[in-house]
Amino acid sequence: MKRTPHLLAIQSHVVFGHAGNSAAVFPMQRVGVNVWPLNTVQFSNHTQYGQWAGEVLAPQQIPALVEGIAAIGELGNCDAILSGYLGSADQGRAILTGVARIKAINPKALYLCDPVMGHPEKGCIVPQEVSDFLLDEAAAMADFLCPNQLELDSFAGRKPQSLFDCLAMAKALLARGPKAVLVKHLDYPGKLPDGFEMLLVTAEGSWHLRRPLLAFPRQPVGVGDLTSGLFLARVLLGDSLLAAFEFTAAAVHEVLLETQACASYELELVRAQDRIAHPRVRFEATPIEL
Numbered sequence: 364m365k366r367t368p369h370l371l372a373i374q375s376h377v378v379f380g381h382a383g384n385s386a387a388v389f390p391m392q393r394v395g396v397n398v399w400p401l402n403t404v405q406f407s408n409h410t411q412y413g414q415w416a417g418e419v420l421a422p423q424q425i426p427a428l429v430e431g432i433a434a435i436g437e438l439g440n441c442d443a444i445l446s447g448y449l450g451s452a453d454q455g456r457a458i459l460t461g462v463a464r465i466k467a468i469n470p471k472a473l474y475l476c477d478p479v480m481g482h483p484e485k486g487c488i489v490p491q492e493v494s495d496f497l498l499d500e501a502a503a504m505a506d507f508l509c510p511n512q513l514e515l516d517s518f519a520g521r522k523p524q525s526l527f528d529c530l531a532m533a534k535a536l537l538a539r540g541p542k543a544v545l546v547k548h549l550d551y552p553g554k555l556p557d558g559f560e561m562l563l564v565t566a567e568g569s570w571h572l573r574r575p576l577l578a579f580p581r582q583p584v585g586v587g588d589l590t591s592g593l594f595l596a597r598v599l600l601g602d603s604l605l606a607a608f609e610f611t612a613a614a615v616h617e618v619l620l621e622t623q624a625c626a627s628y629e630l631e632l633v634r635a636q637d638r639i640a641h642p643r644v645r646f647e648a649t650p651i652e653l
């Protein structure tokens with residue numbers, strides 16, 4: 364029987380609703396991965412409500428928890444690490460120490476970094492030191508990097524002029540170390556207004572994918588966290604990077620369809636669980652070259 368993969372997921376937790384681990388853990392479990400959630404913050408709700416209660420985890424707790432798993436002899440079973448929303452740059456450095464520790468025991472372990480840098484116009488703001496850390500330190504250690512357009516712009520230090528420019532910017536990131544860059548959300552001059560587009564860039568090739576853009580009165584939060592989590596989960600389950608990319612687009616679209624049908628602001632992950640595991644829609648990515 365095939366072994367169930369294990370994934371250490373280091374990102375935020377919200378008591379109510381879905382962002383960070385609260386958006387990604389259940390879907391990753393639902394597709395068949397054992398998840399070890401390590402919560403960088405515990406907030407009452409995500410920050411786009413404009414108010415929340417809760418605390419940021421002390422950075423020294425991250426290596427302490429990783430060492431606790433090592434002490435019971437289980438750390439070598441970790442097949443992948445995912446990191447997302449960070450409370451501080453020190454937390455980020457503690458995560459990289461944990462990644463190095465796990466890779467020393469299991470050199471095949473993969474690290475996916477979702478470089479969450481905030482979304483000023485959506486009210487999600489990340490300190491400059493966190494952005495600097497992601498650019499200067501985390502990208503070099505990541506096997507997979509999953510920026511959205513704003514994060515890609517920050518890495519490149521400029522805005523794109525076209526789709527091919529987005530591709531060039533994502534390709535430039537490969538030179539910093541990652542095996543693959545998944546751009547979760549593209550925005551460039553000339554983009555068709557009725558589509559939601561993503562890019563997958565690897566050393567073997569690059570692919571572009573378009574799915575319908577759905578109308579929401581308020582944009583749901585946690586879509587990026589759901590996207591990076593499902594992508595990594597499917598890679599661990601044995602999908603090729605391209606297959607994981609196409610699966611992720613379909614499963615996330617299913618969640619958004621369910622959320623839209625319920626007129627819900629929070630993602631309808633529980634109601635959509637069967638659609639996550641077995642998406643009915645399928646989107647084909649098309650090869651793209653410079």
Ligand SMILES: Nc1ncnc2c1ncn2[C@@H]1O[C@H](COP(=O)(O)OP(=O)(O)O)[C@@H](O)[C@H]1O
Binds near residue numbers: 482511547579584585
């Ligand atoms: N098919 C879709 N239709 C409408 N909105 C979508 C669709 N897919 C994703 N979104 C929204 O697009 C936005 C993507 O935001 P972005 O900042 O690029 O990623 P992230 O979720 O990581 O913050 C989110 O607000 C998400 O709710």
Ligand SMILES: Cc1ncc(COP(=O)(O)O)c(C=O)c1O
Binds near residue numbers: 408409487585586
């Ligand atoms: C606590 C927390 N985690 C994570 C996120 C990231 O969510 P998204 O996937 O929409 O980027 C947010 C966004 O507001 C947040 O408040």
Ligand SMILES: [Mg+2]
Binds near residue numbers: 479511587588
């Ligand atoms: Mg995000």
